[in-house]
Amino acid sequence: MHPAPIGVAGAVMRAAVLRALGEPPCCEEVAEPHLEEGEEVVQVTACPLTNLDRARAAGTHFSAPAKLPAVCGSALAAGRLPDGTRVLFRSPGGTMAERAVTRHGWCSPIPEGVDDALAAAVQNPGVSAWNALEWRAKLQPGESVLVLGATGVAGQIAVQVAKHLGAGRVVAAGRNPRVLAGLPALGADATVQLDQPDDALRRALRDAAGPADFDVVLDYLWGRPTEVFISTLGFADMELRFSRTRLVQIGVMASPTLNLSAEVLRSSGLEIVGSGTGNAPPAEVLARELGQVLDLLAGGRLRMEVNRVPLTRVRHVWDLDQQGHRTVLIP
Ligand SMILES: NC(=O)c1ccc[n+]([C@@H]2O[C@H](COP(=O)([O-])OP(=O)(O)OC[C@H]3O[C@@H](n4cnc5c(N)ncnc54)[C@H](OP(=O)(O)O)[C@@H]3O)[C@@H](O)[C@H]2O)c1
Structure with missing residues (x-):
């Protein structure tokens, strides 16, 4: 401004x-x-x-x-x-x-055939999803991805970009039932209703993850939904094992803060990074990402x-x- x-x-x-x-x-x-x-x-x-x-x-x-x-x-x-x-x-x-x-x-x-309003609207959520997955999470083909806040504009785009970048299983979590129901058509392999009691949500997130933890989590919410997700990680034993879940913090629609247990950081493979202006890739990478987002849009x-x-x-x-x-x- x-x-x-x-x-x-x-x-x-x-x-x-x-x-x-x-x-x-x-x-x-x-x-x-x-x-x-x-x-x-x-x-x-x-x-x-x-x-x-x-x-x-x-x-x-x-x-x-x-x-x-x-x-x-x-x-x-x-x-x-x-x-x-x-x-x-x-x-x-x-x-x-x-x-x-x-x-x-x-x-x-703006590429030929792409409408001005769509181009302007897609840039921010598109580039930020691409950036979070490729630059911050270093997503590898076949890895599993959870999107917290998948019913928002940015979350819906993130589901599609994750699939495009080769994610294996993509799980979309959100509240709005109408938008959630449309997410499988955008590439989500499963959906999780976020507005349910903590215990039920914990079970739903564990079931959706399958036998292993999610490899990558894109978090547009923070606060309570993220706290419940984090509480699904960690093991109550002293067995030596290797696991890794990269959680990328992108938005704060539920809360600007959360309670983070130290135990979960020691007993799981949780790694938390942010994606925003303070850790942006070089300008040429951002320009390439924007070009790829606009190409996907132009190609329908x-x-x-x-x-x-x-x-x-x-x-x-x-x-x-x-x-x-x-x-x-x-x-
Ligand atoms: N760092 C970056 O580069 C970057 C880029 C883009 C966006 N963002 C941020 O990402 C966030 C989402 O952006 P957006 O464009 O997708 O917003 P949006 O279209 O307005 O969607 C908001 C999302 O937040 C959910 N939500 C709101 N309050 C919630 C709560 N108390 N508990 C659970 N879910 C809640 C909504 O769920 P329902 O609709 O299901 O109720 C919806 O999924 C914003 O904080 C935005 O600033 C950051």
Whole structure:
């Protein structure tokens, strides 16, 4: 987010403006973006509304704006460069606006046949799932994967990317029964209903894992579901054995913290790493991952649902549960 000069005389455009942390942004008029050396203006065509945008506007994310008012929109958005090229672009400022600033080299072309809204929506969950599996977990062909929070937009994409990267068994865990029921069609070999008592959930996760522990866990939730999962690991004996479960922490939809037993770390092969901006791969790896995600989308091998909403309605849709769909704002 970047400070928005509100009420400045001269050319104006519409943008999603945040005036107070904890309040939803409103669609207001702000000054057109000011270009610095090496920057160009993009006509924005589609901008996804992500949980990161919500957390930053709520003031609960470490990157929440220090200065207000600010234009929202932190994810890559879709737009047109002045020469007409359709691109996904990063911006040093907010992207939920009619126009935004980008820098040379901060754009990737959108492949022919891929819709702007889908391209913009798939980038964040697609690249982050790819990154978590390939770069952080070092997934090997045939390994088993558990997705905690598989009913969210990112979790549904993660199930599909895990299969594409050669995972053997993929187990999808979530609450929303409608979305959970659709996950086998996206590649899940089994599903686990998360909202059941701890003991029943523990048994369901153990049964879903089969005889060995999961090799890789993608965790979009943290908190109670992750605590229950971790309690399925570990052995109550002193036998020497080797096991390994790489848990990749990606999101905190259930809680920002959890209780972690020291015993389970000594009596199991649990390894916990995070996947986010502090441990990102080099730019060329991220660019390759984005290209692969867009290729899957273009080939019809990656599915996601988007709700296109006019930017003018940003305030009304800001806090809506997306029920497995991604809201994409159209300026
Ligand atoms: N680190 C990264 O690079 C990165 C990238 C993408 C996303 N993320 C993060 O990953 C998380 C998920 O993102 P998303 O786009 O998939 O969100 P989303 O589409 O809004 O889905 C939210 C998910 O969280 C579940 N959920 C919410 N509260 C829960 C609770 N108390 N207990 C159990 N499940 C709960 C929902 O379950 P039901 O729908 O079944 O109720 C749904 O599966 C967010 O925290 C997001 O910021 C991080």
